[in-house]
Amino acid sequence: MKLEIKNIHKSFDGTEVLHGVSFYATEGSALGLLGRNGAGKTTTIRILMGVFHANDGEVLLDGKPFEPNTHKIGYMPEERGMYPKKKVLEQLIYFGQLRNVSKQEAKENALRLLDKLGIPEYANRKLETLSKGNQQKVQLVQTLINDPEIIILDEPFSGLDPVNSQMLKDLIEEEITRGKLVIFSSHQMGYVEEFCKDIVILNKGDVVLKGELRKIQKEYGDHKLILNANNMTTNDLSNLLESKLKECIRMVEVRKDFVIFEILAGYTKKEITQKVLGLDIDIDVFGDYKPTLTDIFVMKAGDE
């Protein structure tokens, strides 16, 4: 199963907010949709869910136009919302029925998932009496009530404490293992790194980076080294490297704990290592640079 967003354009009141967004997700894996506030993540998801229509472009499932209502989809919107004054189980069954699940099946699924998330005792409580975290769990149960093939989660971890986040994470991972196609947006890069095989970074309505996360990380770390010395600041270290190794490296970033530099073409890692060891510094850290998703995100979507 392949869900593809193809060249999506969307305008609101004459202002284009998505400028030809394209990416795809496949079954049995999760795609992380990343971007700063206002980058167009939620609009993209809403187009995917059919809440909005795109001005141009298309959404395809296995090459055919995608109709959300005709597939088993689980959706957790950014704007959380269920009936606050209704009992948890009662409304979970209702949402299940709306998504073509029989009453009995919806009830069984709801009780199983509530149990899995550690809140079976709240089945017959009014939603408004639950804590925010538990309401979020109920929202996830609602998302999975119809055992969906495609799961779309907009900021699923926002507002959750680490314990509840872990519980949610386990459940989503289980769904991925079961072969589900998962797309989720998040600001919490740690979770995206753990879950997602692929990522898409949106910036001001454009896709600025997409692809397999490991490959991207490798690509961004290639020919880059990190270095820190005990007897000087990273700024001094940067100045030293730029004066002594000017012809064979390029300074990428100076951080508080280390500097990152790139090996210029024509030089090998071995040669650079020898040159660094020849400097009169007390080396604290020296090795390959392995960029985190946050690093990549800041690079691609940070302020210019």
Add this chain to the structure above:
Amino acid sequence: MKQFLYILRWEFLNLVKAKAYIITTVVFIIIALVGFSVPTMMGGIGDSNADTAIVEQDIEKRSYAVYDPTSFLAGADMTLQLYLPNATFVEVNSDDALKQSVTDKKVDAALSIHDGGDFTYYVKNNSLTDTSKYILQETFSQIKRNHAFADAGIDANQVMDIYYSNTVSADTVSLGADATNSMIYTFPLIMLIYMVVVLYGNIIATTVASEKGNRTMELLVTSANSNALIFGKVLAGVLAAILQVGLFVSVSLFAYSINRVSWGGLLDSILNIPMEIIVSFALFGIFGFIFYAFIFGAIGALVSKSEDVNSSATPLTFLFLIIYFVVYFGVMVDPGGVMFTAASMIPLSSPMAMFARMAVVDVPLYQVIVAFILLLVSTVLTGFGAAKIYRRGTLMYGNQVKLSHALKWLRKKD
């Protein structure tokens, strides 16, 4: 269709299980039961002999001060006895004394009789229900006629015999509508439609707005077809209204039928509403209510929170109030007029106007059919329009969207 039925059931049960609904239903039933039983509790109002008894009882207790400088009442004791058998008359010798006796509450009222029997009626506080003046006026007119008969040498008693024993009777057979009978049920039915549309329209708008307020709406529009959602919500509101109104009307009819004797058959025409009026009222009323309910539903989708519903719905409520008065005055003043006829054809007003017009004038069948088709088509179109606005309004938060702006959405793709 399955989704629609789930939504209909969910919304209907939410409405009828709500405390407010249960309480108002119980209150309506109590009002109907008690209201129609009042005459029974008070001993009946329908008996004409009882009416007279009440009037006489009132008059019996009344005392009058009389200043009669022209001796108009001289020799009129018999007439006074006949018309006012239990009244007490106290003679005074000036207007001032007359007024004083009223001010001091020595008498209930006072009469200053002028030349020819004309009189001024003095009372301390003039009451809307005080009919004594009119009874006295009729009595004094008879006394004056007796004086005239005597002056002309005619026996007044003989004249009275001839006068009262030579009357004719007349029956009216209406070959079309009968406004005299239909008024009794027409106005309550117009009021019923007005109340149901405004009350339940606002409830439907509030339901939609609250789903937007608590952010359930996005989940709903991605879980179900928006047509199914708005049609389900609106029809659930309609069913809840029909159930409540049906209960109220049934209990009212039941209460009236068991208290009918006490009412003296005063409201019998309610029990005998012609079938064509009932059918017309039901069809135009129900579809008209659905028509307005869709508009109220769309209004609910245009506001961000339920507190804003009232201000957003005010123009529509005001329009409906104007229509109410147009229909009301159409029935009262000009049943055959162009305005009332037009009102009965236009979908905005036909829900109230058509059955009302049928009740007071003879309406050609083709007009009824055309008006109904217009209403039906408008209702369906409004339903789909409301669904589109509902869907577009889902994610519009912040300032409320004007209805005029929302209408532009109908021409656009999402």
